[in-house]
Ligand code: FES
């Protein structure tokens with residue numbers, strides 16, 4: 032990073048970002064240090080670990096982690112690497128175990144991370160190894176927000192609540208609306224993409240611009256829940272969409288703020304029978320209790336929790352999509368994605384959620400591969416000598432004022448479509464990459480809610 036001046040590469044005040052930040056190996060290495068070893072990262076959902084001994088695996092940056100519920104009921108996360116010579120201790124995706132014996136030489140760890148037994152402890156180590164100092168390396172901080180478990184390697188990091196900031200107001204909509212709580216459908220979909228993780232994250236943070244064009248073929252299909260904006264579904268009212276960016280680099284797009292989405296849900300539910308109508312009304316009543324403003328929002332269509340955790344939540348009738356863009360080098364990422372539904376949703380909704388997620392977002396779905404193709408070819412455009420000298424353009428709505436009139440909704444609200452969210456994402460990224468030494472505030476619009 033010595034010859035890299037991030038202020039030259041990330042000029043969000045001009046809407047210009049150098050292609051180099053998606054390709055440069057030094058920048059990538061610095062991201063692992065300054066972003067992935069310091070930010071709160073999504074690890075798992077509590078519904079995946081209901082019982083003592085339940086575990087699942089994931090990555091934090093390039094470090095493999097094991098998320099494990101101990102016999103004491105507490106969930107902890109560990110570097111999934113034996114303290115002896117580094118072998119991966121847990122080699123399955125998920126399951127239940129009281130302990131793991133390392134496959135290499137057999138050091139054995141309990142599900143609270145402690146090193147329990149060591150082969151040849153007496154005749155090899157002569158009893159001298161201090162086992163209490165050689166337990167699994169624990170993730171410094173682990174906190175759940177409404178069942179969503181986040182971890183942080185940085186012991187001095189701010190609290191998860193502070194990190195999420197205004198985003199909590201929105202996550203509360205998802206968490207509260209879910210009858211019986213959010214439940215992740217067992218299993219996950221994984222695939223490799225020859226793309227930079229930021230290209231995927233920025234797509235969810237605010238790129239509504241691509242929807243009609245990249246997914247035009249999917250939108251042309253007569254599938255009603257895919258596009259409630261289609262006049263066939265929502266005949267007599269235009270949906271007013273907005274983008275919302277938040278401090279901390281989080282952003283969501285395609286929001287409606289005036290109750291349109293619950294009206295769509297009601298209309299579609301009526302066609303599915305009284306049980307589904309009752310379900311939609313119950314979900315809505317829970318949100319009204321939370322607040323009128325949150326009830327009007329009803330769903331969080333596309334968004335990204337900084338840095339690399341994206342969420343789809345279009346309505347009470349469709350699955351919640353959870354996506355991690357896991358970095359595997361500057362030009363590669365692994366997508367890990369899960370579908371979730373409500374624990375107490377009618378069976379017809381649960382069944383539909385599984386089919387819907389696979390149909391739209393899987394590697395053979397009618398939406399997901401459109402994005403994958405974009406992520407890969409955009410990233411490839413940053414690798415050539417000439418390509419690398421150029422900037423990407425993020426100038427849409429650069430000179431436009433933020434939207435006023437929604438004083439009870441937190442965040443920076445901009446028109447749909449816009450690139451406001453992406454600019455804030457990269458501004459935050461650049462600030463963190465500067466080692467927290469106070470990067471120049473390159474983009475600083477007044478916060479709408481504060482204006483009253
Ligand atoms: S690497 Fe695990 S016991 Fe040797």
Ligand SMILES: [Fe+2]
Nearest residue numbers: 241245246402
């Ligand atoms: Fe897309």
